[in-house]
Amino acid sequence: MANNDDKFKKVISHAKEYGYVFQSSEVYDGLSAVYDYAQNGVELKKNIRDYWWKAMVQMNDNIVGIDAAIFMHPTTWKASGHVDAFNDPLIDNKDSKKRYRADVLIEDYCAKIENKIEKEVKKAAKRFGDAFNKEEFLSTNGRVLGYQEKINTILSRMGKSLENEDLADVKALIEELEIADPLSGSKNWTDVKQFNLMFGTKLGASADSAMDLYLRPETAQGIFVNFLNVQKTGRMKIPFGIAQTGKAFRNEIVARQFIFRMREFEQMEMQFFIKPGTQAEWFKHWKEHRMKWHLSLGMGEDNYRFHDHEKLAHYADAATDIEFKFPFGFKELEGIHSRTDFDLKQHEAYSGKKLQYFDHEDNASYTPYVLETSIGLDRMFLAVFSNALQEEELENNTTRTVLKLPAVLAPVKAAILPLVRKDEALVKLSKGIIDDLKWDFSVAYDEKDAVGRRYRRQDANGTPFCITVDGESLENNTVTIRHRDTMEQQRVKIEDLKSIIKKEVDVKEWLMRM
Ligand code: GAP
Secondary structure (H helix, E strand, C coil): CCCHHHHHHHHHHHHHHCCCEEECCHHHCCCCCCEEECHHHHHHHHHHHHHHHHHHHHCCCCEEECCCCCECCCHHHHHCCHHHHCEEEEEEECCCCCEEEHHHHHHHHHHHHHHHHHHHHHHHHHHHHHHCCHHHHHHHCHHHHHHHHHHHHHHHHHHHHHHCCCHHHHHHHHHHCCCCCCCCCCCCECCCEEEECCCEEEECCCCCCCEEEEECCCCHHHHHCCHHHHHHHCCCCCCEEEEEEEEEECCCCCCCCHHHCCCEEEEEEEEEEECCCCHHHHHHHHHHHHHHHHHHCCCCHHHEEEEECCCCCCCCCEEEEEEEEECCEEEEEEEEEEEECHHHHHHHHHHCCCCCEEECCCCEEECCEEEEEEEEHHHHHHHHHHHHEEEEECCCCCEEEEECCCCCCCCCCEEEEECCCCCHHHHHHHHHHHHHHCCCCCEEECCCCCHHHHHHHHHHHCCCEEEEECHHHHHHCEEEEEECCCCCEEEEEHHHHHHHHHHHHCHHHHHCCC
16 A cells, blocks of 8 residues: 555555445544444454453463443542543644643654664665674664664653743754754744543533532543442452453544544453562563564564553653554554552542552552553544554455454454355255354444455455355355455355354454464
8 A cells, every 4th residue: 555644544444345334423524533433343343352351361370350430520630630631732733722641742853863764774684694783783774873863862761841930941842953943844843731531521400519520531530439349349368369351431632543543442451450560570570461462463562562652641650651553653562561559549639538458468558559551442443443444455466455353353253145146045055054153253244246246245344254155155065265364265065164164253362372
């Protein structure tokens, strides 16, 4: 596909055309940065959620799940720091009247320098061929080191300025780097201001007794306030984790990247409660473990990297992002944060209730430290979907659009195609196969158009298997099974279909790769 912009447009239109993602309230021209998941999208999203839940909760005997409410007592957000500090630094362009996140403008500037590094690497790889050593090149090439030094200096200055609330310096940095409005090219900027991202609402019938509430901006706080309830009722021993998936809401200033940055989105978070002093080893453990989970899906090692935070959130003593190569470049997919005892201590202070753990081995009580893994389900959806969408040149000089979703996540695992739709016996046999397979897999029936066109349609839909039922099937109970990625076809017994499909789509087979 031509360039990254084109690829991203194609992703968005394909998501709509094949029933994955629709703009919310489209008949009213949509609502900015809010999306609906359609008939295929909802299945893909559920499969991603299940894949995460299985790996985090079911496979770990010391992690349990909860489902806390979206509404929480408003003091929660005072205690967590969100009322005072959950802000984005925003800047307006005086000419275009467009609003931007100041930190994102600076990060995008650095991403451009990074692209230059990538170009140098590509050039050198071509020049040196097999003898090329990327690590060595990155650590010795003068030009690359210069670029990297520049990125480090900029990001470290931005990090310090944001931490010290020195917004004038953030503006000064934008001006010194001569960063222009990406749309208009104008460099005429306002001052940088802080903007709180929480949505407010009210609980109660009458105006005077109504209570101000927030829609939760992260699911994590529902876990913190339930920490002791879960620990006691589940008789959990430290280290242990509490996991949850659910909606979160943020009034994002810049929300132009489809489902990458939404105002209503879903998170999959896990808080791991540990003994103070052990956070460094658990941070390393969860970094490695989460990366293995991503790699198990086979979406290419080169598409992931860690990015350690320059600017730490108010609650963290270490943090890293797992970044993924989206069509618009490497961006955060998941955050891994060492949150210390900040949240539990804050909730203790604001609620006046003890949130401590009694350690029988040490015969002492303490406030546990917390290691958090937090991934956006929608962002994971975009990573999976955009990486899967490919256009292939075929030998007969045609192209095919194929959605190479990891088979374990595909919304429909197999489509059953009677070769001739008017042949009642073929239709009956096809429906019989569906009735048998649908207990184990989500399957579809497709009888319209020539079989070649149906294959293409299922390829574009991401269906890993097409099962064609023809005259021979009636004679000897065999069918043709076609594999989406290789387009290979095999003649197999109908009774073997289940085991053939299972081998390719079974969660266990995929998670065993971790
Ligand atoms: N509890 C920690 C926390 O919420 P975060 O880095 O703000 O940390 C975690 O968010 C993850 O949630 C991100 O890595 C991203 O995948 C997802 N996320 C955050 N804001 C989002 C948005 N506006 N739209 C979609 N996903 C978002």
